[in-house]
Amino acid sequence: ETGSLFCALAFFFEHFAHDALLREFPSPKEPIGTPASLAALAKFKRDELRPHHYLRWLVVLIGDLHQPLHWLREHGYGREIKVLYNGREHNLLSLWEDVIPQHLPPPMPPDMLRMQYEHQSPAWWDTMPTELFRVWAKQMAEVVCKHVHGPLEGNATDGSPGIGGPFTLTDELFHKWVQLAHDFTSLGGQRLAYVLNDILEHSKHKTAHKDGRGRHHRRKSWTRSLGINVAIALCVAPLLLLLFQMHRDGRMVRLPGLLSHLKA
Incomplete structure (x- = not known):
């Protein structure tokens, strides 16, 4: 679906991507199908694009990606589901966006976040970012x-099947959701x-490519590069040896003589 959050993420990322670098990744199991344009951008002026x-929209969308209720349109993204907590009624979406954030624990220390990132x-290295x-x-x-x-299934206050409402939220489930929100944040x-x-790496590759220089990337396999070099060597080395042997035996045609022969 061209208007989906996933398609928008792929569209904005590929704006910064370098094709040569993307080719270093295995082909996705399913085609990405990045749209050529986004209908939502039609209302913006050129200097707003x-x-x-x-980049700003990409950052916002990655944030949306980690808000669980932004992914499924079912029940109006949670607006149609009523929940009761501490004597107050909320819809599920407002509970996640307005109430739960007020109860999040402090952020983890930078060192711990860095360790988690390195782990x-x-x-993610071997997967194309758009597939990620x-x-x-x-x-x-x-x-x-x-x-x-x-x-929430089958636990509505009125006893209705499925997700009905209103649903009385227990402290236990509320705190589980708070922890879930903290983890996804x-x-x-x-x-x-x-x-x-990765976008910064793509930018560096674009610059190096314009200057005619190569640039190493973590996706580049040394075994693949070695295999290519060996294949080239197997073709070129025998030819060079043959030319050297012909030169030693005096069987090489001198360049002036060759030119005279061609003119004749």
Whole structure:
């Protein structure tokens, strides 16, 4: 769907991507299908569609990616689900966006966040960033179904099946959701850092490519590069040896003689 959050993420990222670098990744199992344009951008003026605007929207969308209720349109993204907590009624979306953030614990220390990032990021290295968005989206959809909508199934106050309402939220479930929001806030920050670092790497590759220089990337396999070099050597080395032997035996045609022969 061209208007989906995933398609928008892919569209904005590919604006910064370098094709040569993307080719270093294995082909996605499913085609990405990045749209050529986004209908939502039609209302913006040209000077509002510059790279820094695209980067800002990409950052916002990565944040949205880690808000579980932003992924499923079912029940109006949670607006149609009523919950009761501490004697007050909320819809599920406002509970997640307005109430839960007020109860989040303090952020983890930078050293711990760095350790988590160093532990998480290698798992992302071998996947094209646009495909990572799809992987992360599926993870969030599973979280919504299992840990957010799941506990509400068949537990409405009026005893109705499915997700009815209003639903009385226990302290236990509320604190589970607070922890879930905290975990995804930290994870979202780490994933954002990874994507921004990758965009910076793409920018460096574009500059190096314009200058005719190569640039190493973590995706580049030394074994693959070695194999290519060996294949080239197997073709070139025998030819060079043959030419050297012909030169030694005096069988090489001198350049002036060759030119005279061609003119004749």
